[in-house]
Amino acid sequence: MFNRNSIIILALALIAGLGLVAGNKVFNRPAPEHAGATASITWYASPRELPEYNLAQSDGTRLVPGELRGHWTLVFLGFTTCPDICPTTLMELAGAQQQWRALPDSVRPRLLLVSVDPERDTPARLGEYAHAFHADTLAATGELPALEKFATSLGFVFRKAEGDSFATNPDDYSVDHSAGLAVLDPQGRLAGLIRPPFTAATIAADLTELTKKTAP
Known part of the structure; x- marks a missing residue:
């Protein structure tokens, strides 16, 4: 359950998101090479390089910039104890993954789930959770500063939301987070x-065409 501060944070995030979309409509135009192909994606005027990042993947390897090259990638923030948004989104995206499974593995689009709950989500636990929806899903997490830097570079936010009994039960918390999908190019x-x-x-259809x- 969200407390008052959580609702305020989400409201601010919504306002910021609406402002970003409005700004895109006024100042940005879809990238010419992609514009005609997609219905679901709001494009930035030009692709943005991400700052260096280094997260732990569920397979024991490190997620660094080179790992996300060569494929179109969708990035989603979440956590394994998320009650509604995360499982609903991952289930819907699993349907998309099934539909593009015929594409060659060397170029097939990827879905990356990044946990913003490093206190409870080990890489192994996160991997089990992600793969329960679709075996191809990449899963990564890391220390809080690294996660904050990575999320911010995507224009996303997240915040720990303490429950009523948090003082006596440290596990009584949720994590408010952006619910969009970041689109990374090859x-x-x-x-x-x-x-x-x-x-x-x-x-x-959009990712297959791209x-x-x-x-x-």
């Missing part, structure tokens, strides 16, 4: 945003 740059509600068929256009 160079690993932030290229666009997909806002909820999500539709598997539309996202799958992959076909940019595949070597």
Whole structure:
């Protein structure tokens, strides 16, 4: 359950998100090479390089910039004890993953789940959770400063929301977080945003078309 401060934070995030979208409509135009292909993505005027990052993946390897090159990638913030938004989103995206499974593995779009609850989500636990929805999903987490830097670079926010009994039960908390999908291009740059509600068929069609256009 969200407390008053959580509601305020979410309201501010919503206002900021609406401002970003409005700004995109006024100042930005869809990237010419992608514009005709997609219905679900709001494109930035030009792709944005991400600052250096280093997170722990569920398979024991490190997630660094080079790992996200060569594929279109959707990045979603979440956590394993999320009661509603995370499982609903991951289930919908699993439908998209099923629809683009015929694409070659070397260029197939990727979904990356980044946990913003490092206190409870070990990489292994996060991987089990993510793979319960779809085996191809990448999963990563890290120390709080690294997660904050990575989320901010995507234009996302998250915040620990303490429950009523947090003082006596340290596990009584949730995590408020942005619910959009960051779209990274095959160079690993932030290229666009997909806002909820999500539709598997539309996202799958968009990412499939983009992959076909940019595949070597």
